[in-house]
Amino acid sequence: MSDSEDPEASATIEARLREQEYFRPPTKFVGQANATDPAIHDELDEFPDGFERYAELLDWDESWDQTFDGSNPPFFEWFVGGKLNASYNCVDRHLEERKNQTALLWEGTDGEQENITYQDLYRRVNEMAAALRAQGVEEDDVVTVHLPMVPALPITMLACARIGAPHSVVFAGFSAQALAERVDSAQSDYIVTIDGYYRRGDFLEHIEKTDDALKQTDRDPTVLQWNRHDEAKADVDDDYVEVDSLLEEHALETVEPVSRDAEDPLFLMYTSGTTGKPKGCQHRTGGYLAYAAATSKNVLDIKPEDTYWCAADIGWITGHSYIVYGPLALGTTSVMYEDTPDHPHKGRIWEIAEKYDVDIFHTSPTAVRMFMKWGEEYPESYDFDFRHMTTVGEPIQPEAWLWYYKHIGDEDAVIVDTWWQTETGGHLITNLPALDDMKPGSAGKPAPGIKPALVDDQGEKLPEASGQAGNLIIERPWPSMLQTVYGNDERFISTYWEDFSDTDSDDWTDWNYKAGDGAVQAQDGYWRILGRLDDVMNVAGHRLGTMELESAVSEVEAVAEAAVAPRKDAEKGEVPDVYVILREGVERSDAVKADIVGAVEEEIGKFARPANVIFVDELPKTRSGKIMRRLLEEISNGEELGDTTTLRDPSVPEQIREQIHGD
Numbered sequence: 001m002s003d004s005e006d007p008e009a010s011a012t013i014e015a016r017l018r019e020q021e022y023f024r025p026p027t028k029f030v031g032q033a034n035a036t037d038p039a040i041h042d043e044l045d046e047f048p049d050g051f052e053r054y055a056e057l058l059d060w061d062e063s064w065d066q067t068f069d070g071s072n073p074p075f076f077e078w079f080v081g082g083k084l085n086a087s088y089n090c091v092d093r094h095l096e097e098r099k100n101q102t103a104l105l106w107e108g109t110d111g112e113q114e115n116i117t118y119q120d121l122y123r124r125v126n127e128m129a130a131a132l133r134a135q136g137v138e139e140d141d142v143v144t145v146h147l148p149m150v151p152a153l154p155i156t157m158l159a160c161a162r163i164g165a166p167h168s169v170v171f172a173g174f175s176a177q178a179l180a181e182r183v184d185s186a187q188s189d190y191i192v193t194i195d196g197y198y199r200r201g202d203f204l205e206h207i208e209k210t211d212d213a214l215k216q217t218d219r220d221p222t223v224l225q226w227n228r229h230d231e232a233k234a235d236v237d238d239d240y241v242e243v244d245s246l247l248e249e250h251a252l253e254t255v256e257p258v259s260r261d262a263e264d265p266l267f268l269m270y271t272s273g274t275t276g277k278p279k280g281c282q283h284r285t286g287g288y289l290a291y292a293a294a295t296s297k298n299v300l301d302i303k304p305e306d307t308y309w310c311a312a313d314i315g316w317i318t319g320h321s322y323i324v325y326g327p328l329a330l331g332t333t334s335v336m337y338e339d340t341p342d343h344p345h346k347g348r349i350w351e352i353a354e355k356y357d358v359d360i361f362h363t364s365p366t367a368v369r370m371f372m373k374w375g376e377e378y379p380e381s382y383d384f385d386f387r388h389m390t391t392v393g394e395p396i397q398p399e400a401w402l403w404y405y406k407h408i409g410d411e412d413a414v415i416v417d418t419w420w421q422t423e424t425g426g427h428l429i430t431n432l433p434a435l436d437d438m439k440p441g442s443a444g445k446p447a448p449g450i451k452p453a454l455v456d457d458q459g460e461k462l463p464e465a466s467g468q469a470g471n472l473i474i475e476r477p478w479p480s481m482l483q484t485v486y487g488n489d490e491r492f493i494s495t496y497w498e499d500f501s502d503t504d505s506d507d508w509t510d511w512n513y514k515a516g517d518g519a520v521q522a523q524d525g526y527w528r529i530l531g532r533l534d535d536v537m538n539v540a541g542h543r544l545g546t547m548e549l550e551s552a553v554s555e556v557e558a559v560a561e562a563a564v565a566p567r568k569d570a571e572k573g574e575v576p577d578v579y580v581i582l583r584e585g586v587e588r589s590d591a592v593k594a595d596i597v598g599a600v601e602e603e604i605g606k607f608a609r610p611a612n613v614i615f616v617d618e619l620p621k622t623r624s625g626k627i628m629r630r631l632l633e634e635i636s637n638g639e640e641l642g643d644t645t646t647l648r649d650p651s652v653p654e655q656i657r658e659q660i661h662g663d
């Protein structure tokens, strides 16, 4: 957002920035930051008691007796014996001091707007909680929530939390089939959804996904339907319960927040892994909320008087922890935006930043690359002034970092990159903005109390700060780690623990959490994340399992065999390419390609659409018949092929290369 400069001066500044390895946080930022004392790292290193400082940010109905129970690894428990309610902590406790302050600032499509104060939020959460109860939702019932970026979403989440019903939010972009799968997996008897929402100014029907999902599940869930528009009320299917009239029935009712055990689940969040079925990551109430609040405070530097905007979707973990739970636990004003960044024009984000005088801005490297492609003239046309900016989801290349720093931050804001996962609940590797110098391209240092390490494939630990690449593990538990994979403890152990732990040991120190990412720790102690080492892709910051894509593609009649591999993409980071062997006698055609793309949209959602469908005669397989996706990836990226000695037919990569690059 700098003034227009003459091109020569600008080129000199860019050259200077490029040469610089570290950037100091601006003095004016340091002067006002929440975390300014480096001792925070030592304090949190006192394991586990250091984490009590995090729990103390919350209001507890009953204090805990034991900070950490590691006696049954890897089923770790936090703040054992403590009792609290998440909705009370995010809403009720702020009423005394700031009931008239805006809690949620919602910007809809085309400038529609809602300012929901803490008092309004209290009202609406209570009414929704009463409505859910009246529909039979009891404590510990899983409520599936399929809502887009409208106030109904955080209100429903907090209403569930109030009555102790874990929510399972399914990102609105997921298809009917993906929704049905998650309803089944969570054995959920309730779906909360909405008639529709806006995309690029057009009304998008959403309820039909629930209609279709109901045909694909054997369960018979009660459907509660919100309405984006008053006019649509008349259209609510007789079988569905209209939320708006329920709310009228329960107007002004209050519901006592249910006192939950710290270890009671707060929510499930399904995420992709290395098998065809997504896993329901189960998060606990006390440890999760404590860690989300503390990192919102120390990493995002949120203060109650701030206007904070995380431009993610609440349907992913980023929105759970850093639009809803963390920021609201701190009593700040959190912005929500319904539509896309380019509607109705490419300056929309900066227009909103100016309109609400946003102080802290959180986005993804994919978005930064997109803003960069659109050009600095868009941010330059608006008057906004961020104090703090963060990124999440994928590594940010130094070039994109520098652009963000210069054109969005005006070389005057601090930037932190935050590495974490759906499973980790909150940031694990990230700088504390006032304490560490920024280093473009690096995720930063470990968050206080977090002990990452690197091991080789045999599980041997690499020396610290060696600059060698290895498997990223976390050696010590932390309060917001997932409790388990919902209904599948075995999968929890085999996915995250088995590879790098002594699974016979009762001593928690013998257990290491496997992140699934590769990483390097440089000599200066900063960590760089290299990306997934398993069959999980990162497409525009969204996580996709290759197996899930492959199983969708295999549904197409014409397909005999399919493999999916990521291809590097300048904007999205990675995109999925599908390699397909067709059945005998089927012709290669655009119609078959369209069927394949359609199958992915139907089973997962439009956001997972393959970038390319490539017809091949053979797939690269080992002698034991395993597809070597790594080779496909190397071929599509035009890279040198790694080890091919285990291939059954060593001529296959060359054939595929010709098929891709030849025509």
Ligand code: WT7
Pocket (backbone or CB within 6 Å): 271, 317, 318, 391, 392, 393, 394, 395, 396, 417, 418, 419, 420, 421, 422, 423, 443, 515, 516, 517, 529, 531, 532, 538, 541, 542, 543
């Ligand atoms: C995977 C987790 C947690 C919020 C969003 C994604 C990648 C995440 C970074 C980062 C490099 C990152 C990793 C990780 N990732 N943040 N700052 N730098 N890579 O959550 O969908 O659970 O995906 O995203 O590969 O394992 P998710």
